[in-house]
Amino acid sequence: MAEPIDDFPSRPRLLLRGLLRRCAWCGDRRAYFVGWFRRQESCRNCGHGYRRGDSAFELGAITANIILTFGTILLTILVLVGLTAPDVPIATVTMVVVGVGLVGPALFYPISFTLWQAVDLWMRPPTERELAGEGDATL
Numbered sequence: 001m002a003e004p005i006d007d008f009p010s011r012p013r014l015l016l017r018g019l020l021r022r023c024a025w026c027g028d029r030r031a032y033f034v035g036w037f038r039r040q041e042s043c044r045n046c047g048h049g050y051r052r053g054d055s056a057f058e059l060g061a062i063t064a065n066i067i068l069t070f071g072t073i074l075l076t077i078l079v080l081v082g083l084t085a086p087d088v089p090i091a092t093v094t095m096v097v098v099g100v101g102l103v104g105p106a107l108f109y110p111i112s113f114t115l116w117q118a119v120d121l122w123m124r125p126p127t128e129r130e131l132a133g134e135g136d137a138t139l
């Protein structure tokens with residue numbers, strides 16, 4: 001197994017890039033997406049593949065999407081209840097939360113991929129061999 005490289009973006013930088021829909025590795029804003037929902041296998045700037053030999057990458061991205069959506073729902077509830085307490089308009093809060101629940105997964109779709117890419121790079125730093133295009137993280 002090849003050694004991980006030393007020249008590596010910091011973990012907060014990786015996560016920030018992922019949250020901003022940028023390639024976690026190079027920081028380019030075009031990353032893996034050519035549209036909001038259309039993605040390609042590798043970064044358009046650095047060529048780093050998001051899968052990295054992991055056939056279940058989408059499972060992690062879906063998990064990131066669920067966490068982002070549920071976090072937004074929780075934040076929405078807290079803000080609306082905090083602003084309207086003690087007379088909380090339950091029907092209005094429910095409608096807003098349902099709207100966030102419906103829009104959130106689509107809104108966070110590309111971010112969930114770049115964020116999961118950042119988490120994956122955090123957990124499994126790339127090797128010199130992977131960066132040279134001679135293999136992926138599992139080889």
Ligand SMILES: [Zn+2]
Binds near residue numbers: 025026046047048
């Ligand atoms: Zn890149």
